[in-house]
Amino acid sequence: MxxxxxxxxxxxxxxxxxTTVTLPFANGTRPLEAFPQKRKLIVLTPRPPQLETPFxxxxxxxxxxxxxxxxxxHLAGIPQSVNGATHRIKVHGLVKRPLSLSxxxxxxxxxxxxxxxxxxxSGNSRGLFSPRVPGGQWDNGAMGNARWTGARLLDVLKSAxxxxxxxxxxxxxxxxxxxxxxxxxxxxxxxxxxxxxxLIAYEMNGEPLPLLNGYPxxxxxxGWYATYWMKMLxxxxxxxxxxxxxxxxxxxxxxxxxxNTVTPTEKGYPTIPINKMTIRSFVTNVTDGQTLxxxxxxxxxxxxxxxxxxxxxxxxxxxxxxxxxxxxxxxYGNFSFRQWEAPFNAERxxxxxxxxxxxxxxxxxxxxxxxxxxxxxxxxVIETYKVSVA
Amino acid sequence: MKxxxxxxxxxxxxxxxxxxxxxxxxxxxxxxxxxNCRTCHSAAYVYTQPPLNRAQWTxxxxxxxxxxxxxxxxxNVDKIVDYLLTQDGKx
Numbered sequence: 001m002x003x004x005x006x007x008x009x010x011x012x013x014x015x016x017x018x019t020t021v022t023l024p025f026a027n028g029t030r031p032l033e034a035f036p037q038k039r040k041l042i043v044l045t046p047r048p049p050q051l052e053t054p055f056x057x058x059x060x061x062x063x064x065x066x067x068x069x070x071x072x073x074h075l076a077g078i079p080q081s082v083n084g085a086t087h088r089i090k091v092h093g094l095v096k097r098p099l100s101l102s103x104x105x106x107x108x109x110x111x112x113x114x115x116x117x118x119x120x121x122s123g124n125s126r127g128l129f130s131p132r133v134p135g136g137q138w139d140n141g142a143m144g145n146a147r148w149t150g151a152r153l154l155d156v157l158k159s160a161x162x163x164x165x166x167x168x169x170x171x172x173x174x175x176x177x178x179x180x181x182x183x184x185x186x187x188x189x190x191x192x193x194x195x196x197x198x199l200i201a202y203e204m205n206g207e208p209l210p211l212l213n214g215y216p217x218x219x220x221x222x223g224w225y226a227t228y229w230m231k232m233l234x235x236x237x238x239x240x241x242x243x244x245x246x247x248x249x250x251x252x253x254x255x256x257x258x259x260n261t262v263t264p265t266e267k268g269y270p271t272i273p274i275n276k277m278t279i280r281s282f283v284t285n286v287t288d289g290q291t292l293x294x295x296x297x298x299x300x301x302x303x304x305x306x307x308x309x310x311x312x313x314x315x316x317x318x319x320x321x322x323x324x325x326x327x328x329x330x331x332y333g334n335f336s337f338r339q340w341e342a343p344f345n346a347e348r349x350x351x352x353x354x355x356x357x358x359x360x361x362x363x364x365x366x367x368x369x370x371x372x373x374x375x376x377x378x379x380x381v382i383e384t385y386k387v388s389v390a
Numbered sequence: 391m392k393x394x395x396x397x398x399x400x401x402x403x404x405x406x407x408x409x410x411x412x413x414x415x416x417x418x419x420x421x422x423x424x425x426n427c428r429t430c431h432s433a434a435y436v437y438t439q440p441p442l443n444r445a446q447w448t449x450x451x452x453x454x455x456x457x458x459x460x461x462x463x464x465x466n467v468d469k470i471v472d473y474l475l476t477q478d479g480k481x
Contacts, residue, residue: 026440027478036405047410047432076430081404132440134450178430181459211403250457 021054023139024288025127037210039067044136048073049212053141058302059284062329062337063116064144066205071212072121072142072226074185074247077176082232084208084216089156089200093170093238096161103202103216110151110159115197117222117335118145118304119229122252122274126376131264133376140282145304145337148220150201154194156236165240167191171219171228172235187228188243189221193275197222197307197335200233222335223276223306225377227252248273254377261371276306278380279366281313281340281358288385294348301326301356302337308360309334315342319353320368320382326356346389354385410434419466419473426462426470427454436477447474 021042022029032040035049042052051071057064084103091099101109121142126135136142157169170188177184199220201209209215214231221228227247243249253271254260262269281303286292303313314323329339346352359365370381410432414423427436442450448471454460455467462470 027438030438033408035408043434044438045410045432045434046408046412049407078407080407081402083402085402127440134439134442134446137438137440177459179459179461181461182430183458208401208403211405215403246457 023127023137025132025137025139027137028127028139035071035212037067037212038071039065041068041070042139042141044138048076048078050136051212052138053144055139055141055282055284055287057141058282058337059300062302062332062339063146063205066146066207066210066213069119069144069146069204069210069213070121070142072136073175073212073231075175075177075182077178079174079232080211082174082211082215087216087232087234089217089233089236091156091160091236094163094166094240095157095238096163097159099156099160101156106151106156106200106202106217110155112149113152113199114147114149115199115220115222115335116145116147116332117197117220118143118277118337119220119226120144120277122225122227122377123375125379128370128379129372129376130370131372133374135376143226145302145332146204147206148199148201149203149206150199150217150220152196153198153200153219153236154196156200157194157238160236160238162191162238166238168239168241168243169194170235170237170239170243170245171230171233172237173214173218173230174232174234183246186243186245186247187230188239188245188248189228190242225252225274225277227274252375252377254375255373259367259371260373260378262373264372264374274375274377277304278371278378279303279305279308279358279360279364280380281356281366282383283354283356283385286354286385286387290385290387292346292387292389294346294389296343296345298341299344299354300339300341302339303356303358304337305334305358305360305364307334308362308364310338311359311361313338313340314357314359315340315344316355316357317344317352319384320355320357323357346387348389351386351388354387355382357382414473415477417473417476419469422466422470423473426460426466430454430458430460436474439478441478442474444471444475447471450474 044050124142127137256270326340326342
C-alpha cells in the first residue's frame with residue numbers, strides 16, 4: 001500500500017517522469033504512456049485505445065487541451081490513417097436528397113457554429129462503484145471540456161430533407177470490429193431529442209481533432225454522454241424505427257427506475273438507453289488524502305450540468321454538515337465546465353472532509369448516496385476529500 | 391490562419407498506435423485465453439477488472455461469445471474462466 005501511494009503521488013506531481021499511476025480502487029495501477037498526438041495519459045487499455053486524463057489537468061484551465069483529452073474506442077478496427085480531404089459523410093435513409101459531404105462542404109456550405117461542451121464517457125468513475133461492476137475501470141478522468149466548431153446537425157438534416165415517417169437518426173463512424181461477427185458501433189438519437197446545440201465538429205479547441213478523438217469530424221451532442229458523440233463520423237441515416245442494434249438495445253442501458261438506481265440484487269426492472277448526463281462537481285486543486293499547509297487558501301474546482309443553467313456550487317469543510325456558496329468563474333455556456341472557488345482556512349493539526357455540491361436552475365443536484373446500476377453509469381455523488389493540515 | 395486551418399483539416403493524418411504487446415501471464419489454459427481474447431482486445435481488459443467471481447467471469451466470457459461474436463468453443467468457456475480466476479486472485 002505504501003508503494004502504491006508513493007506511486008500515486010509521483011503520478012500526480014510529476015506526470016512527465018512517472019511511468020505508472022495507481023487509481024484509488026483494486027487493480028487500479030495503470031501505465032502512463034504518450035499515444036500519437038497525445039501527451040502522457042493514463043492507459044486503461046492499449047487496444048482498442050482507452051486513455052484517461054490525469055485529474056490534475058482539470059485544475060489548469062476550463063478547456064481540456066486536445067493532447068490531454070481522454071480517449072475511448074470500442075472496437076480495435078480503428079483506421080490509423082484518415083484522409084480529411086477525401087473523407088465523406090453520407091446522409092441517407094429516409095431523406096429527400098441523399099448527400100455525400102466532404103469536410104470542406106461542412107465548412108463552406110453550412111453556418112460555422114461554436115460551442116463549449118463537456119464530453120464525458122458514460123462509464124466515467126465506474127471504478128468507484130461499490131460493489132464494483134465489470135467494464136472499463138475509469139477513475140474520474142474520462143471526461144473533458146472543449147470548444148467545438150462545426151456545422152449544426154439540424155442544418156445538415158434540413159439540407160437533406162427528412163421524409164415523412166423518420167423518427168430516429170443513426171450514426172456510423174469509421175471504427176470497425178475485428179471480427180465480422182461483432183456488432184458494428186452504431187448509435188441513434190430520436191428526432192424529438194435533436195436540437196440546435198448538436199454539431200458535426202471539424203475543430204476542437206480551434207484545431208483539427210486528434211485522430212484518437214475522431215478526426216476529421218465527430219458528432220457533438222452537448223449534455224449527452226459521449227457514447228452518442230460518434231467519432232470519425234461517416235454516415236447519418238434517417239430511419240422509421242427505434243434502432244435495435246446491440247449498442248442501443250443491449251449495451252449502454254440504464255435502469256428506468258427513480259434516480260436510475262437499483263440494488264445489486266435487483267432483477268427484472270425496465271431499462272432505457274443512457275441519455276443526458278447527471279450534474280457533477282469536483283475539487284481540482286486538492287486530492288483525497290492530501291496534507292495541506294496551514295493558513296488561508298483557496299479551494300478550486302469545476303462543475304457542470306447537462307445544459308441547465310448552473311444555479312450554485314457550494315463548498316463544505318465539514319463533510320457536508322454545513323455549506324457555503326462558492327464563487328463561480330467565467331461562464332462559457334451551459335454545456336461547459338464552470339470553474340468555482342471558495343476560501344478555506346486550514347488550522348494546523350486539524351483534519352477536514354472537504355466537499356462540493358452543484359445545483360442546477362431546475363433544482364437538480366448531486367446525490368448524497370452514490371447511484372448503483374450494473375453498467376456503472378451516472379455517478380454523481382457529492383465528492384468528498386479527506387485532508388489533514390501540517 | 392484560416393487558410394492554414396483549412397489545409398490542416400484536409401490533411402492526411404497518419405498515426406501508429408502502440409502495439410498491445412503485454413501478454414497474458416502464465417496460468418492454466420493461458421493459450422486459450424491468448425487465442426480467444428487477444429484477437430479483439432489487449433490483456434489489459436482482464437487485468438484492469440475488479441476482482442470478479444466465477445459467475446461474473448462466466449458472464450463476461452459468455453458476453454464476448456454471444457454478444458460480441460467471439461468464436462469461443464462452448465467446451466472452452468469454463469477453461470477460460472478457470473484461467474481468468476487465477477489472474478485477479480479472487481475466485
